Amino acid sequence: MVDVELLALDVETTGLDPRTDHLLSLGWVPVVGGRVVLAQARELRLRPPGDVDVGPSATFHRLTDDQLSDAAPLADALPLLLRALHGRVLLAHHAPIEVEFLAAATVSAYGSRPPLTTVDTMALQHRLLTDVHGQVAGSLRLDAARRAYGLPRYTAHHALTDAMAAAELLLAQVAELELKLGREVVLRDLSPQRSG
Known part of the structure; x- marks a missing residue:
């Protein structure tokens, strides 16, 4: 994994449908040379368009309309990401x-x-937890997957924190895969998906 650079990304949104819901926060951190590069971590809060408010999604990510009123519009943040x-x-x-x-x-x-x-730590965790009979032994949620590796607990639904949590989880998953495979993990071992 040393030769592959990744960017751990997490988003907070008004809901789960990208056709009707809006981005409220972006958090990312690079993973380079098998290390999480905290010095390049970034979080951007986003002002929803027009008269869109955060609605009930604030109960998850704790981002309120007043906190986002002076945030950057998506058009300014997207090029940075x-x-x-x-x-x-x-x-x-x-x-x-x-x-x-x-x-x-x-x-x-x-x-x-x-x-x-794209590399998906949830899909990778599913693969790592599936037994020979196709049964998954454990939860696939980010916090549960991290606990399985003894990683520290973080508050959920915060874009930058969740991005860092996914980056750390990947490093633990790669270490487990290297033990199972008996060799260094390469990108194809992580079942990457291509889109676009």
Whole structure:
């Protein structure tokens, strides 16, 4: 995994449907050379468009309308995220959420989806926990997966914290895979998905 650069990304949104819901926060941190690069970690709060309010989603991520009133619009934040992602594999826990919200944002802003290679720590955890009979032994939630590796607990539903949590989880998963495989893990061992 030393040769692959990743960008752990987490988003907080008004809901789960990228066709109707909106991004409220982006958090990312690079994973380079098998290390989480905290010096390049970034979190951006986003002002929802027009008269959109955060609604009941605030009970999860604790982002309120007044906290987002002077935040950057998505159009200002998106280029920063795309620059950070350039040349890197996107890493997320349950990656379809991040992939689809990023795709919706780029289609709206630029007319097309970005080409992405994605590693999903939830899918990887599913693979690692599935026994020979196809049964999953344990929870796939981010916190539960981290506990299985003895990683510290973090408060959930905070974009940057969740991105760092996914990055740390991947490093633990890679270590487990290396033990199972008896060799260094390469990108294809992580079942990357390509989209765009």
